[in-house]
Amino acid sequence: xxxxHRHRGLTPYLLLAPGMLWLSIFFLVPLGFLAYQxxxxxxxxxxxxxxxxxxxxWDAIRSYRGQFERSILYAGIATVLALVLSxxxxxxxxxxxxxxxxxLLLFIVAPFFVxxxxxxxxxxxxxxxxxxxxxxLDHLHLLGVLGSNGRVxxxxxxxxxxxxxxxxxxxxxxxxxxxxQIDQSLIEAAQDLYASxxxxxxxxxxPLSLPGVVAGTLLTFIPAAGDFINAQLxxxxxxxxxxxxxxxxxxxxLDYPAAASMSFVLMAAILTAVLIYARAVGxxxxxx
Amino acid sequence: MTTVEATLPAPRSRLGxxxxxxxxxxxxxxxxxxxxxxxYLLLPIGVVIAFSFNNPKGRFNYTWQGFTFxxxxxxxxxxGLTSALWLSLEIALVASLVATVLGTLVALALVRYRFRxxxxxxxxxxxxxxxxxxxLGASLxxxxxxxxxxxxxxxxxxxxxxxCISFAVVTVxxxxxxxxxxxxxxxxxxxxxxxxxxxxxxxxxxxxxxxxALLLCFAISIDDFVVTYFNAGNRVxxxxxxxxAARVATPPQIxxxxxxIFVVAVTAMLGNVILQRRREVRA
Numbered sequence: 137x138x139x140x141h142r143h144r145g146l147t148p149y150l151l152l153a154p155g156m157l158w159l160s161i162f163f164l165v166p167l168g169f170l171a172y173q174x175x176x177x178x179x180x181x182x183x184x185x186x187x188x189x190x191x192x193x194w195d196a197i198r199s200y201r202g203q204f205e206r207s208i209l210y211a212g213i214a215t216v217l218a219l220v221l222s223x224x225x226x227x228x229x230x231x232x233x234x235x236x237x238x239x240l241l242l243f244i245v246a247p248f249f250v251x252x253x254x255x256x257x258x259x260x261x262x263x264x265x266x267x268x269x270x271x272x273l274d275h276l277h278l279l280g281v282l283g284s285n286g287r288v289x290x291x292x293x294x295x296x297x298x299x300x301x302x303x304x305x306x307x308x309x310x311x312x313x314x315x316x317q318i319d320q321s322l323i324e325a326a327q328d329l330y331a332s333x334x335x336x337x338x339x340x341x342x343p344l345s346l347p348g349v350v351a352g353t354l355l356t357f358i359p360a361a362g363d364f365i366n367a368q369l370x371x372x373x374x375x376x377x378x379x380x381x382x383x384x385x386x387x388x389x390l391d392y393p394a395a396a397s398m399s400f401v402l403m404a405a406i407l408t409a410v411l412i413y414a415r416a417v418g419x420x421x422x423x424x
Numbered sequence: 425m426t427t428v429e430a431t432l433p434a435p436r437s438r439l440g441x442x443x444x445x446x447x448x449x450x451x452x453x454x455x456x457x458x459x460x461x462x463x464y465l466l467l468p469i470g471v472v473i474a475f476s477f478n479n480p481k482g483r484f485n486y487t488w489q490g491f492t493f494x495x496x497x498x499x500x501x502x503x504g505l506t507s508a509l510w511l512s513l514e515i516a517l518v519a520s521l522v523a524t525v526l527g528t529l530v531a532l533a534l535v536r537y538r539f540r541x542x543x544x545x546x547x548x549x550x551x552x553x554x555x556x557x558x559x560l561g562a563s564l565x566x567x568x569x570x571x572x573x574x575x576x577x578x579x580x581x582x583x584x585x586x587x588c589i590s591f592a593v594v595t596v597x598x599x600x601x602x603x604x605x606x607x608x609x610x611x612x613x614x615x616x617x618x619x620x621x622x623x624x625x626x627x628x629x630x631x632x633x634x635x636x637a638l639l640l641c642f643a644i645s646i647d648d649f650v651v652t653y654f655n656a657g658n659r660v661x662x663x664x665x666x667x668x669a670a671r672v673a674t675p676p677q678i679x680x681x682x683x684x685i686f687v688v689a690v691t692a693m694l695g696n697v698i699l700q701r702r703r704e705v706r707a
Contacts, residue, residue, distance in 0.1 A: 148537035152545060155526035155589050162586040163552050166563035173566050221461065228458040238697045242690070243462050249689035250469050251647050253666040254682040257674065258468035261475065261486050304465065333447070354554065362556025365649065369670060379558050386562055386654065396566060399559045406556065 174396035184393055192397035200381050200398065207377040207402065208409055210292070210367075211360035214299040218307040218356050219349065221300070226311035226348075227341075230318075237316075244308045252302065256369050259298050263288045263370070290372035298366035303359060307352040314348025315341070350417060354410060361406050378402050469686065476679035483673035495676040499684075502675045508665035509681055512646050515577070515661065519584035520641035526585070527592025527641075528634055532626075534593070535600040549593045552586065560587060561654030568655065575657025583655045584648065588641040595640055599633030632700060639692055646685065 177189040197204070229240045247255055263269050270288050273279040279286060282293045318341060326336040364379030378398060385395035475485055479492040500506040534545060552560060564583055568575060607629070611621040649663035656664060666678055 145539070148533040148539040151529040151533035151537075155530040155593070156545060156548060158526060158585060159548050159552065159589060162564060162567070162582055163555075163560070164548070166567040167559075169566045169570050170559075170563040173570070224454055225458045225461045228454050232455070238701065242693055242697060243465065245693075246469060246686075246690065247465060248647070249643065249686045249693075250472055251663055251666060251682050251685065253649055253663050253670065254472055254678060255468045257486075257666070257670060257678075258471040258475070261471050262468065264486055266487075301464075301468065358554055359556055362558045364558065379556075382558055382562060383653075386565065392566065392569070395562060399562050402556065403559060 170396045170399060173392050174400055176393040176396075178393075180390040180392075189393065192393050193401060196394060196398045196401050200378060203376055203378040203381050204401065204405055206292075206375065207361045207379065208405055210296050210299060210375075210377060211357050211363075212409070213296050214303065214360050215307070215353055215357045217296070217300045218304050219311075219353065222304055222308035222352075223311055223349075226308050226315055230312055230315035241309070241312065244312070245305050247301070248305055253365065253369075256298055256302065256365055259294070259301065259370060260289065263294050263297070265289065289370060290375070292371070292375050295366050295371040295375045295377075298370045299360050299363060302363075302366065303356045306355040306359070310351035310355060311345065311348040314345045314351070318344045346417070350414075353413065357409065357413075358406055361409070362402060472679050472686070473683045476676055476683045478676050478679075480676060485674045485676045485679065495680050499677055499680045502677045504660060505662075505665060505675070505677055505681070508660045508662045511577075511659060512662040515580055515584055516642045516645035519581055519588055519645045520638050523585045523588030523641045524592045524634060524638045527589045527637060528596045528630075530589070530593045531596035531600055535597055535603075549590050552590045553594075557587075557648075557650040558654075561651040564651070565654045575655055576659050579655045579657065580652055580659060580661065583651045584645045587648070587651060588644060591640055591644060592637040595637040596630060596633045599630050599636075603629060632696070632703070636696060639689075639696065643689055 172186060173184070174192055175186060175189050176184040177187045177192070178184040225244075229237055229244075233240050250258075261267070265287055270279065270283070270286075273282055273288065274286075279288075282288065282291070284291050288294050322344070323336050323340050326340045327333065331339065361377075362379050364377060364383050367375050367377045367380050378401075382395050382398050382402070385391045385398070475488070476495055477491050477493065478485055478488055479490040479494070480487070481489055530545070530549065533539070534542065534549075561583070564579075564586070565575075567573075568579055573579060608621050608625050611625045612618075616624065647663065649667060652661050653664055653667065660668070662681065666674075669675065669678060
């Protein structure tokens, strides 16, 4: 400790070193390798070589445009659904939860304690052809709209429903955190100044919870856009997203350069969507 | 909220009877909606638990056919399932321990010290959290392939520690920020050196956060499929086993183990919640 005392400036770097080295070597460096791989050409039999093959990117976009568009579309719908579904509950827990808050939060994260794949398989049961959901939709004459050929499984509805459910806690938790931090007296002040409850919500609570909305949206949208499990287990090949293509290129076809370039296109697409969203929300609200 | 309303009845009395009825309905509407929401959230979990008692005739466990205890009594009767579970547990144990230690050190540095490169450090912690898992998995696999590193236990472990570190940093950091530095200064003023202060003051105070980080990392690790799938080579973890089974046959024992993991995890989290509440009551 004597050494540390004499070189106090070094302490933070010593604390950081192991964790940051790990993230650098096993997160940053691999991204570099992925970029390198994405510009290679050749075949698995004769080996891949680095040739600045920018064509990989054009091929990825041209051949799999549908899958890219579906990834963004499904993830976007699921994010909006998750926001609309969980906002009232986050509000309820934050303002009415009282001493049960922690327990209610445990309910919110409960799905995370069931293995991701198993809970997705459970949706396969819930949405199955003669199940309650299909019959109810049939009664409401919605089966033709939401399903196809009398089924919900193997449709876009099932995939979006699965994604929405699986990433819901990522939306609900940040919403709760931002709502919980709101100073109650601000809302009371608005009401004392004759704002209706609804107006106080719209003008005070909602704007103050915006950081949570932004965080929740990003935390839901990003993993959702890269997901392939829901499309694989609940959808049909017609619903496949870009994650499915990357997965099969990597694991089955061993076409690494194509898969690598698609990974970068996916990240670029996500970044673009996030930037458009940030633009719409307003950057000053995004940062503060 | 309720106490505040009770002490401030004035704004209430301004409302007419109709408005009051509407407020009452809306109050309960929100509660009712929340209950429905929780039912929706817990429905698949109920299905998983119920189907661990199913007695399926065919290869797939998707439709209800009859009640049985046999899946529970013969929980290890499926070839490959038990070894997959042990592998997952081993990985989760080691990965969560290592990631929590590394993450706690990073969190301490970030909250306690002003140093050059803080922004970059924060960014490096944040980036893996905002990268799709498939990209994390694919890029790590590319690294292993390029340097010809054999895939297996070690590569899975490396991957799990990598994506757990950020979660550990975030969890411990949140606790450290709301922490009274005067306690440490007092210890130092009383002649304790830095190490003694850390051991006797800092560590006990952030212990709940460290425990929470450990539990979180363990849960994330044991549940991870995507990154593991890319970097496991021919090793089979529990989620990889489920993925394979979903294509060929889903033995109900999968649900048994899923249920067991759920019960253990919820018990651990409940324990942590109760522990925290006791601490708050005492404080």
